[in-house]
Amino acid sequence: IIFTDDIVKILLRSINKMKKIHVYLLIGVMVFASGILAVSGFTAGQTETPFIVATANGPGKLDPLDAYDSESIETIMQVVEGLYSYNYSSAEMESIPNLAASMGTWSPDAKNLTITLKQGVTFHDGTPFNADMVKWNFDRLQYFTYGFDIDGDGELEANPIGTASQTLFKQGDDVILNRTEVISDYQIKFVLNVPSVIWEKLLAFIACAIVRPDLDGAGDPWMDPYGQFFNRILVDDELIGTGPFMLTEYDLDNQVEFDYNPDYHQEWGDDHIEKMIYLIIPDDVTSSLAVLNHEVHWGGVLAEYQAQFDADPDLVQVRRKASVVYYQQMNLYNMERDHRYAASFAWNHTYWLNETLGGRHYELHVPVPDGMEYHHSGFAGEPEYDLDAARDILLNSADAGIQANLTANGLTAASTDAEWRAAADTVTPVAWFNYTRYNSGTVQLAALQLQDNLKDIGFRLEILEPIDWSVWVHDYLENPDGHRRLAFSFGGWGPDYNDPINMIEPLYGTNASSNCFGLNNATWNDKLVATYSTPGLARKALFEEIQEDFVKIHIPSLYILQLGGSISFNSAYLDEDSIGDLLNVFSDLYWFNVKFTPPIDPPKEIPGFEVFTLIGVALGVTVFLMLYMRKRK
DSSP: OOOOHHHHHHHHHHHHHSOHHHHHHHHHHHHHHHHHHHHHTOGGGGGGOOEEEEESSOOSOOOGGGOOSHHHHHHHHHHOBOSEEEOTTSTTOOEEESSBSSOOEEOTTSOEEEEEBOSSOBOTTSOBOOHHHHHHHHHHHHHHTTOBOSSSSSOOBOOTTOOTTGGGGEETTEESEEEEEEEETTEEEEEESSOOTTHHHHTTSGGGOBOOOOBOTTSOBOOOTTSGGGOOOOTTSOOOOSSSEEEEEEETTTEEEEEEOTTOSSOOOTTBOOEEEEEEOOOHHHHHHHHHTTSOSBOOOOGGGHHHHHHOTTEEEEEEEEEEEEEEEEOTTTSOHHHHHHHHHHOOHHIIIIIISTTOSBOOOSSSOTTSTTOOOOOTTOOOSOHHHHHHHHHTOOOHHHHHHHHHTTOOTTOOHHHHHHHTTSSSOSEEEEEOOBSOHHHHHHHHHHHHHHHTTTEEEEEOOOBOHHHHIIIIISOHHHHTTOSEEEEEEOOSSSOTHHHHHHHHSTTOTTOOSOOOOHHHHHHHHHTTTOOHHHHHHHHHHHHHHIIIIIOOEEEEEEEEEEEEEETTTBOGGGOGGGGOTTOOOOOTTOBBOOOOOOOOOOTTOOHHHHHHHHHHHHHHHHHHHHHHO
């Protein structure tokens, strides 16, 4: 309030007209109120308390098209969003509408997808969101992947630097997106080169998030024939989206600051996060101490500080599954189907996960991890640890070589465990294979356990000397001739987006770049290709069939774990019942539904005074003034 001379004169005239008892009461109330404000420390300002997340690194990228590291993606996904998003509240994280008003409509040939957009959405700077904005973003995507005709001459222009996610926008040898058409202000159509229902999954992927385009003077997306509007978004550029949070500051190597978007197109719940800071703490010790001292509200600690973490009732750790998987590779060139199937039942999952790895990870038998759409388990013939089942597979095998070795060792259904294990050390074990490995402590542990477990079915496993990772990649993974020299080996994989095809086809598809297993089956590959054009429940059934075929017929790998992780936070600040969206297998930090409930600071003390002391003083002064004024009268 600005007290001008006129306002002061009006106030004085008003006071002069008041009865003296009213003046005394006014003075008392003012003194009393002043004491209360001093004690309270203006706690109404508590709403400005920021939610602080500890992170080891800041984002190296701010361009959704080129982000691949977790720090960059976690920053970008707060600010920008796609037409679709993952349903983080669902066990399978299926795609749901976001900037789209509803899920789109496919043409019968699955080559055209028409989507109606939400109306009334604005970017953080107030720019309206519409179909032109969507087309601009996907034209830009094409330019940075496989080409876009900027100048209308019929030739595709592409930026030679490409983008980190480029290969995801091809289906086999075919580029998925042909063009993007504006139907109306709030309707868009994607025209595809090939049938591709996975386009819906890609629309929820970070590379397809919508950024505010460069604008001309009229507020329309503009196109420069020289491609200048397609420049990268750099870390010192302004990133503007429609997302739940606005990126307000990126202090390189120190912190990233966000404010919530009050005009967000979804309704905010109670106690939502209003201000958020990603605090960059590269040193693990410093970060651990910040967690223990309640200086940050989200972050874990080093193992040596775990006891202190556990002793603090406010600090909470919750386990979650991740989408990364590991497996023992079994090469089809050198191992018979029954060798591979029997080995799948000989692996002791419980010992591996609990004794060797300390109970931090999860059992997995199929290539699609639990928590990803269409994960399938619990079917007949699913490989679990069962030595009787493993031995029955061998005893009932039609393979002449297996039967000859069983006979040579006198192995039957009545043979003891000791007799089966003894066979592994003879000159004619039931099977004899090598284990090729690269330098890794985890790989060595996996090889040693496999060596021991396979003895239970009469297999001998020779563990070869470790080789450098670069040699492993050059001589085996990327060398078709090297594939044929493999028997057992170790592998791991993680998806780029939430669709099971990218957990299977890049590894096990015919001519796939990472197929070092010798799996080259036309019927199998036709099923993989069919998933691109099969929609709905039929697609779900097809993936269930594929996973059963994988573990019972083709068996190129024995899956040994789904990676486990955890989230750690301060429950004095975060409502533990609101963190469900953060338990997704992609480890995405989606904060929109999280409730931030920071404790109210205790009243600030003035040295020598407590609350009631101040109240007493205020009342005493009021009474004194009343008596003094009466005496003067």
